[in-house]
Amino acid sequence: xxxCRFSLRRSIEGFVTPDPSDWPNGQVIVQRMGGVYASVxxxxxxxxxxxxxxxxxxxxxxxxxxxxxxxxxLPVGExxxxxxxxxxxxxxxxxxFMDWLVESPADLTSGQEIGSIESKKAESxxxxxxxxxLSQFNDELLNDPSAINTDKYGQGWLFEVSATSPDLLSAxxxxxxxxSVWAKTQQxxxxxxxx
Numbered sequence: 001x002x003x004c005r006f007s008l009r010r011s012i013e014g015f016v017t018p019d020p021s022d023w024p025n026g027q028v029i030v031q032r033m034g035g036v037y038a039s040v041x042x043x044x045x046x047x048x049x050x051x052x053x054x055x056x057x058x059x060x061x062x063x064x065x066x067x068x069x070x071x072x073x074l075p076v077g078e079x080x081x082x083x084x085x086x087x088x089x090x091x092x093x094x095x096x097f098m099d100w101l102v103e104s105p106a107d108l109t110s111g112q113e114i115g116s117i118e119s120k121k122a123e124s125x126x127x128x129x130x131x132x133x134l135s136q137f138n139d140e141l142l143n144d145p146s147a148i149n150t151d152k153y154g155q156g157w158l159f160e161v162s163a164t165s166p167d168l169l170s171a172x173x174x175x176x177x178x179x180s181v182w183a184k185t186q187q188x189x190x191x192x193x194x195x
Contacts, residue, residue: 049171051087051178054186058086058178061153065166066174067129072153073168076160079135083157084148087178091185094120095148098141106134108161117145132163 051058060066065073065080070088073080084092097118108114108128115126128134137159141147147156169177 049175051175051182053087053090053182056090058090060085060087060171060174062171064153064171065168066171067166067168068177069127069129071129071158073129073166074157079160079162080130080132080166081157081160082129084152085174086152089148089152092117092119092121092124095145096120098126098145100137100142102134104134104136104159108132108134110167114159126158128161130161130163130166130168132161132166135160135162 047062049060049062051060060072063074066085067073067082070085070091071082072085073082075081084095089095095117098115099117100115102108102114108131110128110131112128113125114128114134117124117126138155138157141156141158145156147154148158150156
């Protein structure tokens with residue numbers, strides 16, 4: 001895979017290796033995929049990775065783990081606390097309703113449907129990101145899910161699960177996943193806009 005480096009809002013300067021230690025602050029790293037560019041930049045303000053979703057930035061703290069179904073995970077005691085990533089929140093836009101199909105405590109299987117969410121852009125089912133024991137939901141979100149939109153990595157957390165061997169990604173691995181699916185995501189979004 002080729003990686004290109006270019007200064008934010010400037011033209012392509014050349015190819016570099018995908019080694020993050022080579023990325024200067026404020027630069028955007030771009031990977032070409034089927035004629036579409038997906039970009040990641042190293043934030044000058046903090047250590048977060050930023051995935052460019054067109055003109056919108058989706059920020060990912062490196063201290064969290066990530067699930068392929070676009071949830072973040074934070075160890076909290078014996079459990080993992082999960083919430084939606086900035087990428088998911090941007091695609092959903094303005095979450096206004098949530099409902100859970102299971103009650104805690106409950107045993108979950110990775111990929112099991114556990115709830116639903118409604119937003120400005122979509123109605124979606126929610127699936128367990130890992131196999132484990134659901135210990136609690138963030139009940140405050142049932143009354144007012146706006147924290148998902150305003151504080152996604154804080155008060156907008158969704159639930160906690162005790163998992164023995166979760167299959168989760170680092171921030172770097174998650175951004176790689178996003179880069180690999182971004183072209184298809186854009187096609188899907190454009191298709192929805194044309195319906």
